[in-house]
Amino acid sequence: MPSENEWAEFKHNNSDPQMIGEYLSAISNAAALNGQPFGYIVWGIQDSSHDVAGTSFKPRQQKGQGNEDLEPWLNNRLAPRINFSIFEFNADNGSPMVMFEVQAANTAPVAFSGRRFVRVGSHKKPLSEHPEKERRLWEIVSGPAVDWSAGICEEASIADLDPEALTLAKTEYVNKHTNDPRKEHLVKEVWEWDDETFLNKAKVCINGKITRTAILLLGRPESTHYLSPSVAQMSWILKDEDGLEVDYQHFEPPFLSAVDDLFARVRNLTVRHLPDGTLFPIEVSQYDPWVLRETLHNCIAHQDYSCGGRINVVEQPDSLLFTNLGKFIPGSVEEVITRDAPQEFYANPFLARAMVNLNMIDTIGSGIKRAFTLQRNRNFPLPTYDLSQENRVQVRVIGRILDANYTRMLMSQTELSLLDVVALDKVQKQVPITDEEAKSLRSKKLIEGKRPKLHVSADVAKATDTMVDYLRKRGIDKEYCTKMVKDLLKQQGKAKRTEIDSLLKEKLSDALKDQQKKDFITNLLQKLRREGEIEVHGKGPAAYWELSKNE
Structure with missing residues (x-):
């Protein structure tokens, strides 16, 4: 090869572990985009002339951050896991060389430490900055895009939709567009439209035909047979401190109104806490209603209905656990926070657009950011995303302050970025953080200790009367x-x-x-x-x- 390309990178001696991990992500994704089974990173090549110069890089002696051997350190931070092989050899002129052979992405775009990268020419870039490449990569790794939610229920009619849900849908459509001067005429006309016209304009139906989205959001409970064998059901499950099931209830369409019926079962108690700078306690609800609705609405929007499972809301003492089947398309919470533009690829794009029009969700991604900000402002722990299972997303919303003193200090750091707040929240919950997160928090003198036993720093502890706990x-x-x-x-x-x-x-x-x-x-x-x-x-x-x- 006369030069680098999108699936081959030449290096001389640069062996920074973070750099290598990001290139593994970029090269793997680029190889898939270019129809290559593997991509390559080669050390021992001069950057400017591409002459074979040899390298001093010894990957099996190199350490990742935290003094862990490089290969397992890289493996543990790649998601989904891909195979890569390390070759050490001598070139024809005797110069020592190193090559990483990297498997092309095959189930989802590959991320390193929660961020996805891709090659654009010979440059490594965040994948989120190149939506066309991101969309094409998803099509390659997932097969041709088939939007289940846009499917037509041929035998269904408007009579299969719930009249009260239709009225609520029109109300929410008006609420969504009231402050948009470009839609002022729609707000005035919506109540004059017949049902078919409204459903078409709200992008719930297609040319008057009832879609699966229409049945999910507005259908009568008895209309769900049109979705078979898929399951359209949400379940509320109450568990005690020992994890034993105490009560439960299932909820069927119309999901537009069923969400409120489900949350009516949740015991949203009042809790008291002392905010910074006052001796008087304030009373707040355990859960912010907007955060709960956004979380459940995202479960509905991203559920893989072809798997035949239910969406679950498990109420436990002091927390709610939301689960849905399907991939977390952004890949990580960090990717959502750092992404400047909305997500370009959705599991159910037709359903997601309809839910935006009916005021159920914000543009995908911004809702998650807002939920984090609301929890931060309430001095409550941030939502916790568990993405460890291949085809299941779990989100836990905690309804109590874990450490009042520490949380007050954490939230008082108003200059911190949302990424830093997320990382500090993980430390509070004793959840492992990445090297980059740890580096950022250490630079601000907010944490101490050696991973995985990180803890609040002395400066924070002294200010919050937790010095004994710190030591x-x-x-x-x-x-x-x-x-x-x-x-x-x-x-x-x-x-x-x-x-x-x-x-x-x-x-x-x-x-x-x-x-x-x-x-x-x-x-x-x-x-x-x-x-x-x-x-x-x-x-x-x-x-x-x-x-x-x-x-």
């Missing part, structure tokens, strides 16, 4: 108990015996009984006092310890 999470073992006590007193200024006990007890051997642990801490404090390193003031429960003035 406990550092994972220092018994021989450093003295340092732990001094760190606590240095950062906090002073500490009561109960705080010191709380800090040290869990670090002492499980072989010690509670009294033995208490005696150990007493002896340690007495020793430090005798050596003039710490001082005690007061007696009894009110006594407190602080560093000696000489320290």
Whole structure:
């Protein structure tokens, strides 16, 4: 080959792990777009002249971020997983060379650390910036696009639609377009249209023919046989603290109104919390109604109805779990947040457009961003997306503050980007974060520790009165108990015996009984006092310890 192309990249010595991962994504996607079974990254080639110059890159000695071996580090961050082979060899002139042979994307566009890339000429670019390539890639990996939701139910008629749902649809259509001056005439005319005209203009029907979308959103319950063997059903399931099912109810079309019927079963309790800068608690509902509706409406829009499964809303103590079958088309939450334009490829494009017209969902992608922002502003944890299963999306909305002090500080960082807030939220939930997320948070001094045991940083902990918890999470073992006590007193200024006990007890051997642990801490404090390193003031429960003035 005389030069690079979209599925072949030449390098000299650049061996940055993040760069390699992004190129694996880009080359895999580009190979699929170009009809190649594999793509290649070759080290040992001069960038400018393309002369064979050899390389000092040794992939099997290279480490990923966090000191993990490079190959498994890369594998763990590719989604979906693709095969890549590493070859080390000498060129004809004896120069050491390295080549990665990368499998072409075959089930979905390949992402690295939640971001999808592609080659445009000889340049690596985010796939989201090239919607035509993204659309074509989806068609290649998923086969020719067939929109299930646009299918015609030949024997169905307007009589199979629910009259009350039709009236509600017209109301929501007006609400959707009221503030759009370009649609002012539609708002005035909609109530004069007959049902067929409205359904065509709202893009729920096609030329007066009843679509599967029309049955899903507006159909009478008894009309669902037109969708067979697909299942059109949502289920609310109530579980107790032990995960046992306590109650349930199934909901059929019309989904336009069934969503409200389902949420009427959810116990949206009132909770109290202290916002920043006040001593007076405020009362808020566990769940923001807009967030719940947006989440469930997205389940409806993206459900793979051909799989024959239901959409589930599982109510558990302090959380709601939404599940639907199908792929999460954007690939990751990070991709949604960083994408400047709306998603170009949808699982059910006809259904999604109809739901936008009926005011059920925002343009795909912007709704997710808004849901995250609403939760952030309420000082509640962000929605958690579990995309670990091949053809299932799970979203958990938590209805309580996990750590009031930490959350207040997290949300008070108003200058943080939404990506940083998402990453901090993962730390709060003890969910692993990527190297890039960790690097960004460390640069702002918001986290400490070694992955996977990351925790809130000292600066944040000191401001939120969680210093004891901070030091406990550092994972220092018994021989450093003295340092732990001094760190606590240095950062906090002073500490009561109960705080010191709380800090040290869990670090002492499980072989010690509670009294033995208490005696150990007493002896340690007495020793430090005798050596003039710490001082005690007061007696009894009110006594407190602080560093000696000489320290």
